[in-house]
Amino acid sequence: MSNLIKGIVIGIDGGGTHTRVMAADCEGNVLAYIEKGAASFHKDGQAKLNVHHAIQEALQQAGKEISDVVGLVGGIAGYDSEADLGWVQPLTDMEGLTGLNLLVNDAVVGHSGALLSEPGIIVISGTGSIIFAVNEQGRQIRNYDMYQYAASAARFLAYDVTYEVLAGNFDESDQELVQELLQFWGFSSIQELAQFALNGFIADRRERNKRFAELAPAITQAAVYNSRLAQTVCDRAVHQIMVGIEMLASYFSAQEVKVALIGSVANSEYFQQQLALRTKAGNHKSYQLVKPVFSPVAGAVLMALKQISMPITAQLLDNLARHPHSRHE
Secondary structure, three states: OHHHHHOEEEEEEEOOOOEEEEEEEOOOOEEEEEEEOOOOOOOOOOHHHHHHHHHHHHHHHHOOOHHHEEEEEEEEOOOOOHHHHHHHHHHHOOOOOOOEEEEEEHHHHHHHHHHOOOOEEEEEEOOOEEEEEEOOOOOEEEHHHHOOOOOOOHHHHHHHHHHHHHOOOOOHHHHHHHHHHHHHHOOOOHHHHHHHHHOOOOOOHHHHHHHHHOOHHHHHHHHHOOOHHHHHHHHHHHHHHHHHHHHHHOOOOOOEEEEEEEOOOOOOHHHHHHHHHHHHHOOOOEEEEEOOOOOHHHHHHHHHHHHOOOOOOHHHHHHHHOOHHHOOO
């Protein structure tokens, strides 16, 4: 244990938009925090470089060498099966990085941070979307396991609104949203948007999805201000999230299940309001909507500390909580 205490651990929250890397000592004191671009190859062809540069800069900020790393846990968006290992493993394949190295889906580190790996469900909806649970037996269950996908990620809201506008499904309550949509793309009429759509919007899929995702905040905000179209689209997504929550909750023995929300869409005002109402109503279970304890990157740090058999004490959690990026945004 004495050799381990001299070392550091690294936690990675590798999302579809940002890579967040946190370095901490074995008492939970955060030594460095770095943000770079996406860690998912599906979102960014430079994913490996983004992660490598983030790790290198975190070590530099912490005043440590790569040989000081005794444990690393990375949660990677898009890492869903062994078929993904070809692009996932190189993310942390760095010369000198010989400590315990564990790569998991980003939902796992999200759960570790939000619920401290205790039984409960997390909803991640931002750049991507997943509903992930750990039940009382410690079994990890994803909505993906049943081939259910809650199409609530930012880009899906934007595609959905765009299609409805092109179909003419809007009214007076939606005028500001329609104008914002046109201005976003630089058009003055729906006819111009229609031609843009007919040409495939943007040829490159990654860039197209990224651009559409940027529209999501306008949509969730319009829903708050009673745009019928925005509310219709958001309510569809909320319903799919609830189906996922309720499906995963059926694998719990407890009558009440904790649920935490992670991501820009899930934590938007409208989604929070609607999910609070719907989880309160419940179905075969009751739900306790809780605020995440820690951020996903801090959750990765906790997993890395557990990996090297460090006891997770109240003092360690207090130390970790002192850093602003350890707290859920």
